[in-house]
Amino acid sequence: MSSETGSHDNVPDDEKLPRAHEGHGETATRGEDPFANPGLPPHENRVQDVDERAAKRSERTVALFFTVSMLATVGFIASYVAFPIDKIIHVWPLGDISALNFSLGLTLGLALFCIGAGAVHWARTLMSDVEIADDRHPIEAEPEVRAKVMEDFRQGAKESQLGRRKLVRNTMFGAMALVPLSGVVLLRDLGPLPKDKLRHTLWAKGKLLVNENTDEPLRPEDITMGSLAFARPEGLDPHSEDYNTEIAKAALMLVRIEPDDIKDKQSLDWSYQGVLxxxxxxxxxxxPVSLYEQQTHHVLCPCHQSTFDLADGAKVLFGPAGHPLPQLKISVNKDGYLEAQGDFAEPVGPSFWERG
Ligand code: FES
Known part of the structure; x- marks a missing residue:
């Protein structure tokens, strides 16, 4: 650009040729500049620039897009609440699909599309479309440049008519504010708040210990020296919907150790005839920990090799585990079956932020 301008300074006046756009104040030299800047075409007003009724129509169209976006976001949230996850509907030509997925996709897609369509229509019909050309210049953030940027920004804000077209502005802000709610409601899929769910299991006073393999209530004599047995609380049906959730907390491991070998006094008190x-x-x-060594009474977690001493309150001997395995206090009922004396005294599983 600058070399082109420099060459003009040495050309005699009678050889200068007006460019296609005289209004921009540049000239080309006859026979010397085959790439003359054609300049900008004359600006043509849009119908909205000269007809306020047409501008109003455009404004209403933009507002309609943003309003539909808001309604679609509300529809997204309503779908999330209303449709069970397993409901199937037939949609031509897709066939049988999940009603929840279909409605979430449809409403979220519509909400985002309408925001985009509203913004495009607004830019094309209401914002200023006057062509602007600017010479290249060094990339420097001089104070004057920054001031010019701010001035341009203010000018842009003025030309976007945000202040004047209140209907557009308000519906746009409404649509932009609502659409993130779609993401917020999906946080519900992360599951219930953990506070009470993690702190309590199905174990309670009087609940029988049921053998995980035979489904039969366990007696102390069923637990033989040197082996592990696994139990679940009486009443927890392996075919029920919440089985996995509940057994993930209540899964129990039983071991029999000679009472004289039990080092921890509380463990001994909470056991029954050496059954812990x-x-x-x-x-x-x-x-799930499961690798038991009879001679040492150590049990190993296969994931990262944490090792617990079942004869000493299941204290951690090795590995990354931070706490002993919680012990369940047990006894026998009048029929001779093992039963719990309450829930675990502390949360089971990995440590979490409220663990005491
Ligand atoms: S050591 Fe058991 S889960 Fe990591």
Whole structure:
């Protein structure tokens, strides 16, 4: 640009040729500049620039897009609440699909599309479309440049008519404010708040210990020396919907140790004739511990090798686990079956922020 301008200074006046756009004040030299700047075409007003009724129509169209976006976001949230996850509907030509997925996709897509369509229509019909050309210049953030940027910004804000077209502005802000709610409601899929759910299990006073493999209530004599047995609370149906959620907390591991070999006094008090019941959920990140060594009474978690001493309150001997395995206090009922004396005294599984 600058070399082109420089060449003009040495050309005699009678050889200068007006450019296609005289209004921009540049000239080209006859026969010397085959790439003369054609300049900008004359500006043509749009119908909205000269007809306020047309501008109003455009304004209403833009507002309609933003309003539909808001309604679609409300529809997204309503769909999320209303449709069960397993409801299937037939939609031509897609066939049988999840009603929840279909409605979430449809409403969120519509909400985002309408914001985009409203913004495009607004820019094309209401914002200033006057062509502007600017010479290249060094990239420097001089104070004057910054002041010019701010001035341009203010000018742009003025030309966008945000202040004047209140209907457009308000509906746009409404649509932009509502659409993030779609993401917020999806946080519900992360599950219930953990506070009470993690602190309590199905174990309660009088609940029988049921063998995980045979489904039969356990007696102390069923737990043989040197082996592990696994139990769940009486009443927890393996075919029920919440089985996985509940067994993930209540899974129990039973071991029989000679009472004289039990080092921890509380463990001895909470056992029955040498039968000890511990949570099977590793206190590191929740794998099921299961590798038992009879001679040492150590049990190993296969995930990261945390090792617990079942004869000493399931204290951690090795590995990344931060706490002993919680012990369940047990006894026998009048029929001779093992039963819990309450819930675990502390949260089972990995440590979490409210663990005491
Ligand atoms: S989960 Fe058991 S050691 Fe990591």
């Amino acid at each position: 019941a511990y949570s099977k959920i590793c206190t590191h990140v929740g794998c």
